[in-house]
Amino acid sequence: MARPPMLPGIRAFLTHCEYNHFHNKTTVYNNADLFVIIRQVILFMVISREKLRSISRYTFYLLFLTAPVFNIFRFDLYEGYFVVFGQPWTLGLQSTEFQCVDTATQVRNLLLNFILPVIVLVVFSILAAWKYGRIYCGWLCPHFSVVETINALMLKQLGRVTLWEKKPAEKKQFIAWLLVLGLCIIIAFIWSFTLLSYLLPPKALALDLYHFELSLGAIIALLVLTSVLTFDFFFARHLFCKYGCSYGMLQSFAWMSNSKAMVISFDKSRANLCQSCDNECDKSCPMRLSVRGIKRAKFPCTQCGICLDTCDEVQEKAQNGEPRLINWVSNKEAVAVDRHAASFDIKRLKKSK
Ligand code: SF4
Numbered sequence: 379m380a381r382p383p384m385l386p387g388i389r390a391f392l393t394h395c396e397y398n399h400f401h402n403k404t405t406v407y408n409n410a411d412l413f414v415i416i417r418q419v420i421l422f423m424v425i426s427r428e429k430l431r432s433i434s435r436y437t438f439y440l441l442f443l444t445a446p447v448f449n450i451f452r453f454d455l456y457e458g459y460f461v462v463f464g465q466p467w468t469l470g471l472q473s474t475e476f477q478c479v480d481t482a483t484q485v486r487n488l489l490l491n492f493i494l495p496v497i498v499l500v501v502f503s504i505l506a507a508w509k510y511g512r513i514y515c516g517w518l519c520p521h522f523s524v525v526e527t528i529n530a531l532m533l534k535q536l537g538r539v540t541l542w543e544k545k546p547a548e549k550k551q552f553i554a555w556l557l558v559l560g561l562c563i564i565i566a567f568i569w570s571f572t573l574l575s576y577l578l579p580p581k582a583l584a585l586d587l588y589h590f591e592l593s594l595g596a597i598i599a600l601l602v603l604t605s606v607l608t609f610d611f612f613f614a615r616h617l618f619c620k621y622g623c624s625y626g627m628l629q630s631f632a633w634m635s636n637s638k639a640m641v642i643s644f645d646k647s648r649a650n651l652c653q654s655c656d657n658e659c660d661k662s663c664p665m666r667l668s669v670r671g672i673k674r675a676k677f678p679c680t681q682c683g684i685c686l687d688t689c690d691e692v693q694e695k696a697q698n699g700e701p702r703l704i705n706w707v708s709n710k711e712a713v714a715v716d717r718h719a720a721s722f723d724i725k726r727l728k729k730s731k
């Protein structure tokens with residue numbers, strides 16, 4: 379019998395309960411668990427994970443585009459200092475006509491205005507990645523939002539997510555290619571203008587652009603940036619996230635160093651349910667990863683959770699009443715995802731002897 383449709387959030391919460399039911403496991407909850415469960419149910423009823431991720435992505439994307447315009451954050455190349463929430467943010471090393479800065483004050487200013495904020499930011503980023511992986515990439519990064527947007531358009535128009543995958547047989551190509559390329563160029567131009575406005579006063583830059591009075595330097599910068607970004611959006615996208623982004627790499631290394639970190643795990647005991655499914659989770663992954671593989675195979679996983687939703691849909695369509703086969707796990711269960719390959723390899727090695 380068909381299951382009634384459910385809000386995705388509630389479905390995600392029920393997955394845990396369903397899993398225990400199907401495996402005849404009894405769950406014992408104490409008061410703290412109960413509080414967590416009630417909070418989760420309320421949260422899920424109000425807002426699902428995917429909605430939460432959309433809100434965080436769109437908000438950060440908007441912040442990225444508008445931070446210089448509203449003086450939230452930018453570097454003023456002419457004045458030679460950062461502007462943070464409308465206030466000049468200098469290292470405080472130079473004397474002004476109002477204040478003479480001695481060496482002790484210079485050291486203190488350098489510590490407070492630069493070294494300490496950088497240390498706090500770096501430590502916080504590494505700790506977050508150590509525990510949750512590339513959570514910044516999947517939940518905030520504007521580049522990953524572009525990856526997802528262009529992937530979706532390519533899939534709709536060309537029947538494949540990247541240029542590097544097999545062509546589908548009967549797809550009309552020319553208009554579709556133009557559409558994808560056009561979107562890449564438009565986004566690349568908007569990004570180039572935004573990046574330039576992080577360095578030059580954005581309002582003056584916008585007026586110059588409007589009146590076609592940009593300086594030669596600004597024109598060259600816009601052309602070069604737009605070309606490079608168009609190339610990235612059209613050809614590279616997730617490949618840049620995988621191999622080109624140093625912040626992404628840093629997060630991945632921090633994540634890999636913690637075997638108990640949150641990771642996508644596959645329930646092998648129910649692997650037979652995948653037989654009727656055409657690897658939908660792998661196909662939906664924007665990073666083109668082997669979702670059911672070991673942790674090392676998911677080195678650049680952005681924790682976007684798209685694969686989880688896909689498997690939910692597959693199981694719902696199959697109407698077999700089973701919860702999805704892949705889930706986020708941490709601690710001991712995460713260690714198992716990490717170690718599986720080693721034990722598997724050893725078994726194979728023993729057999730082959
Ligand atoms: S494996 Fe899943 S969570 Fe990780 S990037 Fe792919 S779709 Fe996102």
Ligand code: SF4
Pocket residue numbers: 651652655656657658659660670688689692703704
């Ligand atoms: S989407 Fe679910 S059922 Fe399909 S292959 Fe992936 S884990 Fe298996």
